[in-house]
Amino acid sequence: MEHGAAPAALPYYVAFSQLLGLTVVAMTGAWLGLYRGGIAWESSLQFNVHPLCMVIGLIFLQGDALLVYRVFRKEAKRTTKILHGLLHVVAFIIALVGLVAVFDFHKKKGYADLYSLHSWCGILVFVLYFVQWLMGLSFFLFPGASFSMRSRYRPQHIFFGAAIFLLSVGTALLGLKEALLFKLGTKYSTFEPEGVLANVLGLLLVSFGVAVLYILAQADWKRPSQAEEQALSMDFKTLTEGDSPSPQ
């Protein structure tokens, strides 16, 4: 394979993942528009800001941030890193709006906060996402960390990045289920159109998660290391072979 050239199948898989991701966002919008009265910051519709922001931020954009190193293969490593970090910032800000929306909605309605498994998983995702971002910034963007420190931390960053993304997908499924059961109750079992649409949305969320992970897991789709950094740092592939990295 030409150094830096994308593997032949990769663009198709990436395109498919984007199609899935955009379908998930569109279907969340359709669900909220068709069955939940749409979106607004004031009134009861404020709740609906929550699922939409979470799906855009913590599902679609977080997933795409993970794919940055597979898509941008020839650009300077530093540019790709900054794009990766920025996408996560945008994802985090959108998710924060979604978080404020639901807490504000609960407050106005006098509902209790943080009692459900969905909310516990959601807060866990938020805390881990923030810590992971700070760790990534300190190790990979600030010049302070040595190359051997970066090399040792890199596999951990990748594993926990994938784990936080998957936990986000799981948390979305729990939230979707909660929203369905609170509103439909036993009508859920009569195959109400809203229930069927939401189930399909749930399966699409799972599919987006699997598609992103599949692209990340293919060893020969990893970003090739380039001359500029080969001279400076260790390649991830070398790392995963278990050799201990030596600073150069």
Added chain:
Amino acid sequence: MEHGAAPAALPYYVAFSQLLGLTVVAMTGAWLGLYRGGIAWESSLQFNVHPLCMVIGLIFLQGDALLVYRVFRKEAKRTTKILHGLLHVVAFIIALVGLVAVFDFHKKKGYADLYSLHSWCGILVFVLYFVQWLMGLSFFLFPGASFSMRSRYRPQHIFFGAAIFLLSVGTALLGLKEALLFKLGTKYSTFEPEGVLANVLGLLLVSFGVAVLYILAQADWKRPSQAEEQALSMDFKTLTEGDSPSPQ
């Protein structure tokens, strides 16, 4: 590292994962015993067979089957393969009992089947698990497949094995949430003891999933290839470097 010797930290991580897995099983039993009247095949208690069997089969045993190649590092590869396959058979049979229990319970009560996201994900897990097992059997245990076929299929088998396990964890969370909301309804928001216990169980399910995946993801914890098979087949490590395997 001595060839075949376990990396120093691995046993502690495996022990921790087992502690988590057993706690999940015990806590599921405690939840059903304390708040759901216990377990029986006849009567309404038949439903309770479902979560217990699923947690034992599709969470604990499925997870442990994935760890077999990390735990048994010096045994013959064929023995390890057979243990891996057998653990999955036992997991599948226990899960099948859990599946029959819920369908039989629904039938006796006149409840609808397969309307919820939990049930859709559950059936998906069952079908994928069965297909994955059959594929594994055909490629790795029957002598028919060539070494190059095995080498090409191995990374796919590993990826989809991990994906099916994670989907099982996600499906369990959805089922737990469903069982809570059906019974507690709005009382869930008053921090009922059952709700809190089930939330903790949910977080422990997530932790078990993360622990198993973490052990699988460590590159230098992979089972070393042994002389017997090095002469015959390709090592996974070589594969993941993206070299095309050549039949020998």
